Amino acid sequence: EVQLVESGGGLVQPGRSLKLSCAASGFTFSNYGMAWVRQTPTKGLEWVASISTGGGNTYYRDSVKGRFTISRDNAKNTQYLQMDSLRSEDTATYYCARHGYSSSHYFDYWGQGVMVTVSS
């Protein structure tokens, strides 16, 4: 059974940093592209970042480029999202998601989500 378990969320002040982790199990982690998707009641679902199977290629939405860094450790079956210079508009539930087979760009499995609140 595919499982994705996020951790690392919480309350953080604007301008500070937070690092999310996503532990994967139930599949060969190194064979799949991975992603982070966030959701708010006002903006809905937003794709945030993606990373290729080996980690050599990364992709970001414009609003987080230069502030967020996606990475992965295939030996630990874990992906990460380092979030720096956080803004109030980054407040959201963040989901770890697996890209479809052969790095298709839909998301075939999602974690339970972790809340990130950016506020002073």
Add this chain to the structure above:
Amino acid sequence: DIQMTQSPASLSASLGETVTIECRASEDIYNGLAWYQQKPGKSPQLLIYNANSLHTGVPSRFSGSGSGTQYSLKINSLQSEDVASYFCQQYYDYPWTFGGGTKLELK
């Protein structure tokens, strides 16, 4: 960015009814479209990919169709467990974008 517009925003239907949700893209997305179901307090779950391919384990009462800029999700014989929000997503071009969602309730 490609804009995804879903309609209706909310929908009320009876058990056993057939329901259709529409998704319109601001440009041709060449069937690079997925549908997700999200139940309250849960994460989204993939239903359909490539516009009309059913994801593993998804009941056959769900189906997707469309092409170009117009796509739809159909639910045949509505069940109580289908009460949820439904989202479309285009993955033809970066940044991948989602529709605003359709909230489906029982009448």
